[in-house]
Amino acid sequence: MRFSSAYLLQILVASTSAQLLTLPKLFSQDTNTDTDRQAPLIMDPVGPAMPPTTKEPSSQQPPPAQGGVLISDVMGRDRSFNMFASFVRDVESVSRRLDDSSKNSTVLAPLNSAIEKLPGKPWEDPKDYSALGATAYDGDDGQERARRNIRRFVEAHVVPVSPWREREKTRSLLDGDKEIWWENKDGVMTLQPDGTEIQSVASRVGNGEVWVIKANEP
Numbered sequence: 001m002r003f004s005s006a007y008l009l010q011i012l013v014a015s016t017s018a019q020l021l022t023l024p025k026l027f028s029q030d031t032n033t034d035t036d037r038q039a040p041l042i043m044d045p046v047g048p049a050m051p052p053t054t055k056e057p058s059s060q061q062p063p064p065a066q067g068g069v070l071i072s073d074v075m076g077r078d079r080s081f082n083m084f085a086s087f088v089r090d091v092e093s094v095s096r097r098l099d100d101s102s103k104n105s106t107v108l109a110p111l112n113s114a115i116e117k118l119p120g121k122p123w124e125d126p127k128d129y130s131a132l133g134a135t136a137y138d139g140d141d142g143q144e145r146a147r148r149n150i151r152r153f154v155e156a157h158v159v160p161v162s163p164w165r166e167r168e169k170t171r172s173l174l175d176g177d178k179e180i181w182w183e184n185k186d187g188v189m190t191l192q193p194d195g196t197e198i199q200s201v202a203s204r205v206g207n208g209e210v211w212v213i214k215a216n217e218p
């Protein structure tokens with residue numbers, strides 16, 4: 001089987017600029033709330049020397065906490081989850097939270113590869129298709145539906161707690177979402193109850209952490 005050129009283009013675009021991968025035009029007016037702005041990287045060399053905790057969700061040494069830097073400053077830096085970062089930029093309430101030094105969060109950023117493995121696009125909801133058919137995302141109403149679905153997807157990947165301790169039950173920002181927690185078994189960290197593997201802690205900054213998560217294995 002040959003890959004279609006559209007598919008290859010998608011991969012190319014994903015690897016070069018997640019910005020282009022957001023819904024064409026749909027969210028373009030939001031892109032100037034660009035959180036990739038060059039924030040001064042204020043390291044805190046005199047911060048308290050915290051002993052490394054033994055329960056970090058990574059087999060590697062997590063990056064040291066960076067005081068003064070916010071999640072919003074670091075979300076766009078890592079290409080491996082830049083699709084998710086661009087979705088976050090399209091959701092103003094969540095972008096604002098990640099830019100707020102008084103609100104801690106743990107961001108569960110799916111790898112681009114995990115988003116590509118989803119059965120549908122994050123802005124699609126099978127319920128919309130069954131109710132409205134193939135044109136579910138056409139027109140202004142369709143754009144509104146897509147926007148809402150992206151918002152739900154992003155909210156479901158942000159936990160309003162950090163530090164988030166092992167087995168501490170909490171809920172994502174998504175209204176009515178189920179309880180989730182994480183655990184470490186033999187050095188493999190997983191989100192529960194779904195078992196999604198946490199690959200690493202990408203960043204630890206003043207208002208929380210960014211964790212990178214893999215696709216759910218069926």
Ligand SMILES: *[C@@H]1O[C@H](CO)[C@@H](O)[C@H](O)[C@H]1NC(C)=O
Nearest residue numbers: 065104162163205206207208
């Ligand atoms: C927020 O996160 C910072 C950095 O990890 C931590 O020092 C602080 O105690 C946290 N605040 C709350 C309310 O959890």
